[in-house]
Amino acid sequence: MSDLLRLATCGSVDDGKSTLLGRLLHDTRQIADDQLEHVRDVSARRGGELDLALLTDGLRAEREQGITIDVAYRSFVTERRRFILADCPGHEQYTRNMVTGASTADAAVLLIDARYGVVSQTRRHLAIAALLRVPHVVVAVNKMDLVAWSQERFDEIVADVRVLADGLGVADAACIPLSALEGDNVVTKSAAAPWYTGPALVPYLEELPLDGLDDTGPVRFPVQLIIRPDGEAGGGRRYAGRIERGTLRTGDAVVALPSGREAVVEAIEILDEQLEVAGPSLSVNVVLDREIDIARGDLLVRRGEEPNVRRELEATLCWMSDRHLKPGQRLLLKAGARTTRAVVDEVRERLDLESLQPVAAPDGLALNDLGRVRLRVADAVPADTYAECRATGAFVLIDDATNDTVAAGMIA
C-alpha cells in the first residue's frame, strides 16, 4: 500500500504552473479521456490552443475571466506514492491562498521562470513556506528550454535560491531544471540536460521522506468528544480524538489538562481493533483505567510531558479579512478541539514581504499581512510552539460577529 504525500504548488500562470500541473496529471495518466475531451472542446470553442488550465480552473467566474480564484485540491497517484495536491494561485490573494495550501503540506513546489530567476514572488513564496514550516521545498526551475538548457543559468539560480533559503532558515530547498511544456524532467529524466545529475520532479517527490509528523515527541491527544457506550455490554467511556504528536501506548500514565487528573491508558481502539501503540495522525478511542472528569477540548498527555499552559500567547498571524486587525480586537481562538475567547493586546510588527524584514504596524494588520501579535485568552491553552509541532502549535481566529475565519496563527 502506498503512502500519502500532501503537496502545495505555488506560482502564477506566467511561471507555467498550469502547464506543469497539466503535465503532472497528464504524464502520470491521471487525466481521464472525458476530462481531456472536455478541455479540448472548451478550448476549441474559444478558438485557442489546448488550455490545460481548464483542468484545474473549475468555477464559472474563473473560466470567464481566465483567472484562478482559490486553492484547488486534486489527487494523483504514481506507482510509488499517492499525492494530494493543493494548487495555490499566484496572483490575487496569494498570501492567504498559499498559507492555506501550505498549512497541510508535506512539501511545497515553487515555480521559477528560468529567464527571470529569483523574483520578489519567489522570495514571498519561500518566506511563507519557511513560516508555515513546510518540511520540504522543491524549486522547479521551469522554461529551461527558453534559456537553451544553460547549466550556467541554472547554477546562478541555484546559488540565489540557496542564499535566500539560508536567510530564511529553509534547510531543504532542492532545485530541479525542467520544461513543463516539453515534459522534460517532470516525470522522466531529460536528455536535454546531461549535466544535471539529480532526479526528475516526480521521482524526487516519490522519494521525499514523510517526516512532518513527530512520533518521538511528547504525546498530545486532544479529546474531541466523549463516547458513552450504548448499553451495558459496551464497557466504559471512550475518549475519542486523534493523536497529534508522539506515540501513545497502553499502560502509559497520563494526565488530563487542564484538570491535572491522572489515569492509566487501559486500551487504545479503532472500532473492534485493539492497538498496543498509536502514533501521530491516527484517530482512535482511548479507554482509561478510571473515569475522570474530561470534556471536549481537554488534552491528554503523558505524565511528565505536560506542556506550558498559557493565558498569554505570542504568535505570528496571517490576516485574512478585509477588515483590519486592530489592537483590542476580540475574537474566538480555535486550537485543536478547544475554542476560547481571545483579545489581541498588541500588534507588534508586520513582515514586509519585499524586504522580508519586520516593520512597524501602526495601522494593525490588513488582508494578506503577516505579523507578530500578543494575544490573551479567556481559558488557558495547553500549547506547544509551532516550531515544536505544527499540529499542536497552530490555531485559527474566528470573528464571532460574522463567523468568518479571519486569521491563521502560529504560536511562537
Place this chain on the structure above:
Amino acid sequence: MSGAALTPQLSSLDALESEAIHIMRELAAERERPVLLFSGGKDSIVLLRLAEKAFRPGRFPFPVMHVDTGHNFPEVTAYRDRRAAELGERLIVASVQDSIDAGRIADVHGPRSSRNQLQTVTLLDAIAEHRFDACIGGARRDEERSRAKERIFSLRDDFGGWDPRSQRPELWDLYNARVRPGEHLRVFPISNWTELDVWQYVEREGLELPSIYFAHERSVFERDGMLYADDPIIERLPGEEPFTTSVRYRTVGDMTCTGAVRSTAATITDVVAEIASSRITERGETRADDRASEAAMEDRKREGYF
C-alpha cells in the same frame, strides 16, 4: 527522517480514514443537529463505516437520511433499509413524491425528464423541517471540477446556496463549524478520496454493496452514448430498442440520469482492477446530470443541490 519510526508509516488509506473520522467527530462535537445523507451508494456506504469507527460503541450522534426520488433502483432502496436496520440507527426517507403530492414542486414528464433536479427542494424542505444544521455527504473532490475548490466544511446560506467566491479559508485541520440561524453546513469527510480509494476501502473493510455495482445481465437501451435501464420509469424515444447485456453501475443515482457501463467485473477485486485501468471518470461515463453545461454542477450547487 526523524530517526527510527516508532509506529509504522500509515498507508494512504489509513491516513484518509483517520482524517475522515477526525472530520466527523469535529462536526458531531460542534453542531447540535447534523444528519448523514445516505443514498445507498458506495460513497455513503463508506461514510457509514467511518461513522462506526468514529462513534462506536456509542450510537451515531445523528440520524441517516435518504432523499428518495421514487425512481431509485429497487436493489438500492432495499439495501438502504437493510443497512440502516443492521446498524440500529434512525433512517429518515425524504420523498420527492411527497413534495410533488404536497404541491411543493411539479413533476416532470417525457422521455428525457429526470427528478434529479427536484431533489434539491425536497432536501432543503427536509433540512428546514428537521432543523438540521449540518449535512454530512460523500462528495469527493475528484468527482467534478467545482468540487475541487469546495471546503470540507462548506457553508450554505438561507436558501441552501453555495457561494464559491466567499468561502471561509480552511487551515490545518481546524474547521470552522459556526453557522447562523437558517444557514447550514455541508460537510464532506471523504473530500480527498478518489473513486479508487473508495473501492480499495470497500475491499479492505469487507463492506457489502448493492448488487447493481457488480456485473449482471440487464435489459438496457442506448441514449447519447450511455446505457439506461429498460424500465417503465424511463420513456424510450423512437429507435431506442432495448437489448440485454452484461453491465454494472459505477455510480448510483436516480435511474433516469444514471447510466450503466458494459462490464464483466463480478467481484470487488475485478472492479478495483477495472477502475484502475479506466480512462473515463465515473461521472463523465454515467451521469447525464453533469453533462448539461460546462458548469452544470456548480450551478446546481449554488441552488442548494448536494
